[in-house]
Amino acid sequence: MKNVAVFGAGRIGRIHASNLAALPGVRLQYVCDAVPSAAAELAQQLGAQVAELDQVFADPGVDAVAICSPTSTHSDLIARAAAAGKHIFCEKPVDLSVPRAEAVARAVAEAGVACMIGFQRRFDPTFNEARRRLDAGEIGRPEMLVITSRDPGAPPVDYLKASGGIFRDMLIHDLDVFRWILCADGDEAAWLSATASVLTDPAVAEAGDWDSTAVTIKTRLGRLCQINTSRRAAYGYDQRFELLGSDGMLQCGNQTPSQVLQWDARGVRADKPEPFFLQRYAAAYRLEIEHFFDCLQSGQPFKTTVEDGVKAQQLADAATLSAQSGQPVQF
Amino acid sequence: MKNVAVFGAGRIGRIHASNLAALPGVRLQYVCDAVPSAAAELAQQLGAQVAELDQVFADPGVDAVAICSPTSTHSDLIARAAAAGKHIFCEKPVDLSVPRAEAVARAVAEAGVACMIGFQRRFDPTFNEARRRLDAGEIGRPEMLVITSRDPGAPPVDYLKASGGIFRDMLIHDLDVFRWILCADGDEAAWLSATASVLTDPAVAEAGDWDSTAVTIKTRLGRLCQINTSRRAAYGYDQRFELLGSDGMLQCGNQTPSQVLQWDARGVRADKPEPFFLQRYAAAYRLEIEHFFDCLQSGQPFKTTVEDGVKAQQLADAATLSAQSGQPVQF
Amino acid sequence: MKNVAVFGAGRIGRIHASNLAALPGVRLQYVCDAVPSAAAELAQQLGAQVAELDQVFADPGVDAVAICSPTSTHSDLIARAAAAGKHIFCEKPVDLSVPRAEAVARAVAEAGVACMIGFQRRFDPTFNEARRRLDAGEIGRPEMLVITSRDPGAPPVDYLKASGGIFRDMLIHDLDVFRWILCADGDEAAWLSATASVLTDPAVAEAGDWDSTAVTIKTRLGRLCQINTSRRAAYGYDQRFELLGSDGMLQCGNQTPSQVLQWDARGVRADKPEPFFLQRYAAAYRLEIEHFFDCLQSGQPFKTTVEDGVKAQQLADAATLSAQSGQPVQF
Amino acid sequence: MKNVAVFGAGRIGRIHASNLAALPGVRLQYVCDAVPSAAAELAQQLGAQVAELDQVFADPGVDAVAICSPTSTHSDLIARAAAAGKHIFCEKPVDLSVPRAEAVARAVAEAGVACMIGFQRRFDPTFNEARRRLDAGEIGRPEMLVITSRDPGAPPVDYLKASGGIFRDMLIHDLDVFRWILCADGDEAAWLSATASVLTDPAVAEAGDWDSTAVTIKTRLGRLCQINTSRRAAYGYDQRFELLGSDGMLQCGNQTPSQVLQWDARGVRADKPEPFFLQRYAAAYRLEIEHFFDCLQSGQPFKTTVEDGVKAQQLADAATLSAQSGQPVQF
Known part of the structure; x- marks a missing residue:
């Protein structure tokens, strides 16, 4: 069973949250959002808990995070999740700045976590x-x-x-x-x-x-x-x-x-x-x-x-x- | 919350069971099948209990049944469910014999339960x-x-x-x-x-x-x-x-x-x-x-x-x- | 060079006449129609002559006729053309009466002329x-x-x-x-x-x-x-x-x-x-x-x-x- | 009746020649080609005469020319036809050299003849x-x-x-x-x-x-x-x-x-x-x-x-x- 936190309870966050909640072997544990009521509503609907980011990163039971928050937060959240040893699914784009995106890619590589970018096409x-x-x-x-x-x-x-x-x-x-x-x-x-x-x-x-x-x-x-x-x-x-x-x-x-x-x-x-x-x-x-x-489970590359x-x-x-x-x- | 029993854990039973289990406001309570292992597998997968037919009909908490068992059992199960006051979803056909189908339709009408036939097209x-x-x-x-x-x-x-x-x-x-x-x-x-x-x-x-x-x-x-x-x-x-x-x-x-x-x-x-x-x-x-x-909830006709x-x-x-x-x- | 007469200068007659007039090796010689002005107009447009039916049947230079006149005239014209030894293209149907159509088919067979019916599909x-x-x-x-x-x-x-x-x-x-x-x-x-x-x-x-x-x-x-x-x-x-x-x-x-x-x-x-x-x-x-x-030329069946x-x-x-x-x- | 000469009896010349020969009010008078046998074959097939270019330009009965010869000849033939007061249909392109094409366009304008380029699309x-x-x-x-x-x-x-x-x-x-x-x-x-x-x-x-x-x-x-x-x-x-x-x-x-x-x-x-x-x-x-x-007849622009x-x-x-x-x- 993989425990997951979703960051962002907006349009795209709700889609990813309900899709992952329906997967066998995956448990939606936490929902985080800057707007507490949005987080609460989504968490309740899918049987998860509302949490602060720090709580997620500090919880050793969390295996992976899904970053669905605004673009401007992506690179920072990827870096923090990597530092905390969580596997990462992040909506596109990595960052609007190429240098920041490159820095994040290096951080991910160093941390040895898996990081997938959501190019859904x-x-x-x-x-x-x-x-x-x-x-x-x-x-x-x-x-x-x-x-x-x-x-x-x-x-x-x-x-x-x-x-x-x-x-x-x-x-x-x-x-x-x-x-x-x-x-x-x-x-x-x-x-x-x-x-x-x-x-x-x-x-x-x-x-x-x-x-x-x-x-x-x-x-x-x-x-x-x-x-x-x-x-x-x-x-x-x-x-x-x-x-x-x-x-x-x-x-x-x-x-x-x-x-x-x-x-x-x-x-x-x-x-x-x-x-x-x-x-x-x-x-x-x-x-x-x-x-x-599937890739987290099998170890295959994204x-x-x-x-x-x-x-x-x-x-x-x-x-x-x-x-x-x-x-x-x-x- | 509507509590439901599914009769039949074969191909079509599994489809209906997982679809209804995913509906808000609906709880798959029982799975019944002549083959106990089939019932057990489906029940476990969807968090339901295995039950005998009699147990389902006798349980006042059961609101509705979904009949997905072989054709030859349909009319009998509809009649028994109607008699027990359960609402009925039944896969097509009602019965291969028109007189038996007509008799079942009368039984349903008399019992005052709702009965929908699964013409999915x-x-x-x-x-x-x-x-x-x-x-x-x-x-x-x-x-x-x-x-x-x-x-x-x-x-x-x-x-x-x-x-x-x-x-x-x-x-x-x-x-x-x-x-x-x-x-x-x-x-x-x-x-x-x-x-x-x-x-x-x-x-x-x-x-x-x-x-x-x-x-x-x-x-x-x-x-x-x-x-x-x-x-x-x-x-x-x-x-x-x-x-x-x-x-x-x-x-x-x-x-x-x-x-x-x-x-x-x-x-x-x-x-x-x-x-x-x-x-x-x-x-x-x-x-x-x-x-x-939806119709059970709203009282609209099927x-x-x-x-x-x-x-x-x-x-x-x-x-x-x-x-x-x-x-x-x-x- | 095949010399041809077209019977009927209506809608379908005009189509067949201009199509055959454009074929190499085919000459539209005569146009016949109960309405003289219709015949004259089509004949002039395509460089042919207006003629009476008898004249066509009597002219040994005419190889084939294309019957595009009203349905009620088909069987009679087929029979007369067959008797005159002309090959026949006839618009559908042969005749609204099956016995008359059968009689015409016999007449064609006896005369030994080729007869094609215009099922254009x-x-x-x-x-x-x-x-x-x-x-x-x-x-x-x-x-x-x-x-x-x-x-x-x-x-x-x-x-x-x-x-x-x-x-x-x-x-x-x-x-x-x-x-x-x-x-x-x-x-x-x-x-x-x-x-x-x-x-x-x-x-x-x-x-x-x-x-x-x-x-x-x-x-x-x-x-x-x-x-x-x-x-x-x-x-x-x-x-x-x-x-x-x-x-x-x-x-x-x-x-x-x-x-x-x-x-x-x-x-x-x-x-x-x-x-x-x-x-x-x-x-x-x-x-x-x-x-x-092509079939008239090659002797292949229609x-x-x-x-x-x-x-x-x-x-x-x-x-x-x-x-x-x-x-x-x-x- | 417009009298026309076609220059070029190759693939595209044959298409234009037979298309124009089938138009009411248009007569294919001459066919010209550097290969005499090609010209002769096309002319015979469509009831036209073989001619030299000079003969065409000198014949006051010729209203228009259709230039279907190789690209390298286009600008020269357009210029000569314009000088001879013939209307011009010319296959694309005018000329591979833009300056030469521009010069030809000026020549056409000065001669006051109509010139259409064959952009068939x-x-x-x-x-x-x-x-x-x-x-x-x-x-x-x-x-x-x-x-x-x-x-x-x-x-x-x-x-x-x-x-x-x-x-x-x-x-x-x-x-x-x-x-x-x-x-x-x-x-x-x-x-x-x-x-x-x-x-x-x-x-x-x-x-x-x-x-x-x-x-x-x-x-x-x-x-x-x-x-x-x-x-x-x-x-x-x-x-x-x-x-x-x-x-x-x-x-x-x-x-x-x-x-x-x-x-x-x-x-x-x-x-x-x-x-x-x-x-x-x-x-x-x-x-x-x-x-x-149609445009030659009506005076409408091409x-x-x-x-x-x-x-x-x-x-x-x-x-x-x-x-x-x-x-x-x-x-």
């Missing part, structure tokens, strides 16, 4: 099946990756101001997908060019951010990746990629709430995609936390390590710089 | 969305229903011999879908013609059954329904229907494990459907047991009553008779 | 590709065929009154598809049950016809076929079939004017099917008339003979009888 | 329908365009050496689509970044070319366009684009030879796209030449002028430069 059944077929050689050698990633609408301006910008906040996932899919054999980015615009709402520009981006990456082996993103798709949450290989292409489509087609005078209408990430990645969230505990978190952050920094300067970045 | 998100749009008038008045229902492969001959035949065992679901979709406004079957063949395996004929059927039903209002079934689809479990209305058509497709398309020299390949009912109807099983307890079970059984009998005689049946 | 690229894969064994042995055939709207009541009824006028095509696809190896219908309703417009009933039908056919080998038709689909002309075989299924979908998908707040919308037969079967009409002349026309007519008669009596028909 | 029914809906406001303001353009296989190295490189030879079409779709309101490219690789065959590198490219363009209004291309798609000719707008997305898919879906143990397989441009753009070629003569040809060439030059230098280009 690697656990999405569709994306995962594409990776499986790539590994099985079904489309030969990978050559070009096109990622389309669009939110249903921009978050509030206050959120944007603290987000680190669209590349660090939103594309961090796509940049991780790039590495996971196009660099599965150890290849890495060699050249990156990004450009960006504000097309949906002038308030985004006033917050110093962009809402629409176009990124191109060339790898050391000459493979090409294009990422296009927008903060607003009128038809919902759009999460697709396609990978051209020497023998074919894998194309990952969206999930829909139902498989109903409506044929009428206007045409043949299918559902639009699931509305947002909580619905689209519901299975992925379940599978990633299961993976975390699919997404703290090093992956650091590398995605480096790419996000490079993309930000490129979009600001209008010039490509070499690695 | 009514809870499938895709089928349910089609019904919702029909009710919302999106395709006008319903006119023609075409149901395609194919298993991935025939069950063992021993199963077939005790099954009541393909119409009672397999088409019972499709006949219920016919009533649920094409007779949503109270219309009913007026004329039915069925024919059947053995096309997949001569052993099916030796068991006195068929593996391929074609049923046509005309309703009192002149609406038309065609059902085609096979025990074997080489591509998996095929569960679709389409409803033509005066203003359009609703077409319900299969679910797939992933949304990957593979483009290669052979064409563009999508996943085949989910392999069988446990996967295809996983969400439906979860939603139907939730519906059962979507599928014991009367629905009786009526589907009558249609299955008529189809069997029609296929045997080569003549249509009038209602 | 056998030349539709999609349907044809399905038949090719069936022949290639890609889905194993055929077992069940489901045909969906829906017009965009009912024709005028005057048309209906002279049409011979929906089975002879509309389902004749579907009954031919049944024989072409499910009986490709020489199997034939053994049992047929049909039922029908008036659901779209009471005027159809007043004309003594139906607008919605459901037909089931069992073959000598026990294969099953279901046909569903309606005179009205709000979404256009719906022409599909699917064939279940022992190793898989072939599913033939509709064609659309474009491959545009529109994603918006309402969903993901594809085009509805082509509006009616002239658009849907444009390629089929071109390919069938090319096939006619894909659709006058015997096929007679057999489809027999099935249409049986379906009409079954729908009227409520009883199945045995062959 | 603007006439593809699917692409055209997307543009129509964009113009109709169905997806609001355009924001991002993603173009996928892949050939089924690289041409011979000798072809590549004379092609001007992948950007001028292959992407010229995609760059025109960019202007046609994303700049429909007069917007133009402001910034372009391109990168490219050799991933399919080292012989391409030896020919001094690339086979895989990734281009990003930002317009003056901040709209974003990404183009990904490859000389080799194992699944055939892949020609798609998708346009995100403020109210939705238009997605243009490939055409397929048939609408057959094959369901079997491997999955559900649709046809791969049409094999190459002759099949995919068959309708577009027909419609573009019809447009040419959809694709010589200025469009020059501007696409400028973008192709910029992309080549960017891919060579690794730096973006500003306009």
Whole structure:
């Protein structure tokens, strides 16, 4: 039985808490949150106790922590958990600052604890099946990756101001997908060019951010990746990629709430995609936390390590710089 | 808190037991099975007790029972549960004999308990969305229903011999879908013609059954329904229907494990459907047991009553008779 | 160079005339029509001459005739063309009366001319590709065929009154598809049950016809076929079939004017099917008339003979009888 | 009646010649080709005469010429036809050299003849329908365009050496689509970044070319366009684009030879796209030449002028430069 503490009882904390509470062999022991009532409500619902952070770190019975608190707290909590000898699951990103993220990665390595970063797309059944077929050689050698990633609408301006910008906040996932899919054999980015615009709402520009981006990456082996993103798709949450290989292409489509087609005078209408990430990645969230505990149990390495978190952050920094300067970045 | 006993710890019993155990406000108290070790294993896994039937019926703390035992036990267990004042969830069918099913329906009515029959397709998100749009008038008045229902492969001959035949065992679901979709406004079957063949395996004929059927039903209002079934689809479990209305058509497709398309020299390949009912109807099983307890709580009527079970059984009998005689049946 | 006369300068006559006029090695010599101005217009447009029927039959330079005049004239014109030693392409049906159709088939056989009936669906690229894969064994042995055939709207009541009824006028095509696809190896219908309703417009009933039908056919080998038709689909002309075989299924979908998908707040919308037969079967009409002349040239048998026309007519008669009596028909 | 001469009796010349010969009001008078037997064969097949270029330019009865000869001859033939007062249809590109293309555009303007460049994609029914809906406001303001353009296989190295490189030879079409779709309101490219690789065959590198490219363009209004291309798609000719707008997305898919879906143990397989441009753009070629003569008749402007040809060439030059230098280009 693994005893676990969850830090953060907000939207994503509640998802991870209830998913892990349902796993055999895992016990949700503590819930911590800066807002006591939020912690209390979640703890009560899942049969856990409310605790302070110090109490968690001091309790030798706690095996692992799940960090679901705001981004600004991640690196500090990882470092403290590592120092306390707890295994760590941390929501992306490691930290908005690459140097701090790198420092944390070193701290984790020194402490010898296991640390997994929550890039949940690697656990999405569709994306995962594409990776499986790539590994099985079904489309030969990978050559070009096109990622389309669009939110249903921009978050509030206050959120944007603290987000680190669209590349660090939103594309961090796509940049991780790039590495996971196009660099599965150890290849890495060699050249990156990004450009960006504000097309949906002038308030985004006033917050110093962009809402629409176009990124191109060339790898050391000459493979090409294009990422296009927008903060607003009128038809919902759009999460697709396609990978051209020497023998074919894998194309990952969206999930829909139902498989109903409506044929009428206007045409043949299918559902639009699931509305947002909580619905689209519901299975992925379940599978990633299961993976975390499976690996703790078996000693197998995680699919997404703290090093992956650091590398995605480096790419996000490079993309930000490129979009600001209008010039490509070499690695 | 509702206390529940599950009868039957086989494949379907385990599904219902773990789904209901996860519901807030519901407690799985007892598990009963003719095989003590099966009962014990399920009870232990879900924190329940093993019990004999008599003990369950005698315990005034038990609010409801979920009957997931073999078909031949259904009517007797419904009658006993009704007599004991327990609310009842029973897997389809009520009974392979229409008179016995009718007797049980009367017993339930007299006892004043609630009894829901597990026609899970009514809870499938895709089928349910089609019904919702029909009710919302999106395709006008319903006119023609075409149901395609194919298993991935025939069950063992021993199963077939005790099954009541393909119409009672397999088409019972499709006949219920016919009533649920094409007779949503109270219309009913007026004329039915069925024919059947053995096309997949001569052993099916030796068991006195068929593996391929074609049923046509005309309703009192002149609406038309065609059902085609096979025990074997080489591509998996095929569960679709389409409803033509005066203003359009609703077409319900299969679910797939992933949304990957593979483009290669052979064409563009999508996943085949989910392999069988446990996967295809996983969400439906979860939603139907939730519906059962929601209705117990709210006092709302069930979507599928014991009367629905009786009526589907009558249609299955008529189809069997029609296929045997080569003549249509009038209602 | 084959010299050809076209009888009938209406909608279908114009299509066949311009298709054959564009074929290398074929010369459209004459156009005949009861309405002189219609004949003149078509003849002028395609560089042909207007002629009377007698003139065509008497001209030894005429190799073949294409009969595109009203249904009531078909059998007489086939007989006269056969007597004159002309090869014959005739639009479906041979004749609304089976005995007359049979007599005509005998006359053709005795005259030793070639006679092809215009079941254009056998030349539709999609349907044809399905038949090719069936022949290639890609889905194993055929077992069940489901045909969906829906017009965009009912024709005028005057048309209906002279049409011979929906089975002879509309389902004749579907009954031919049944024989072409499910009986490709020489199997034939053994049992047929049909039922029908008036659901779209009471005027159809007043004309003594139906607008919605459901037909089931069992073959000598026990294969099953279901046909569903309606005179009205709000979404256009719906022409599909699917064939279940022992190793898989072939599913033939509709064609659309474009491959545009529109994603918006309402969903993901594809085009509805082509509006009616002239658009849907444009390629089929071109390919069938090319096939006619190819066979004349090569001496190969036609894909659709006058015997096929007679057999489809027999099935249409049986379906009409079954729908009227409520009883199945045995062959 | 318009009299026309076709220059070039190769693959594309034969297509345009037979399409224009079938148009009412158009007469194919002359065919010219450096290979006399090629000219003779095409002329005979379509009832035209073989001629020398000088004879065509000197014949006052010739209204228009269709230039389908090798790329290296285009600018010279346009200039000579303009000087002779003939209207001009010319296959893309105007010239591989931008200055020469610009000079030709000036010559055309001075001569006052009409000159259309054969960017056939603007006439593809699917692409055209997307543009129509964009113009109709169905997806609001355009924001991002993603173009996928892949050939089924690289041409011979000798072809590549004379092609001007992948950007001028292959992407010229995609760059025109960019202007046609994303700049429909007069917007133009402001910034372009391109990168490219050799991933399919080292012989391409030896020919001094690339086979895989990734281009990003930002317009003056901040709209974003990404183009990904490859000389080799194992699944055939892949020609798609998708346009995100403020109210939705238009997605243009490939055409397929048939609408057959094959369901079997491997999955559900649709046809791969049409094999190459002759099949995919068959309708577009027909419609573009019809447009040419319609405009000559009506005096309406062409959809694709010589200025469009020059501007696409400028973008192709910029992309080549960017891919060579690794730096973006500003306009």
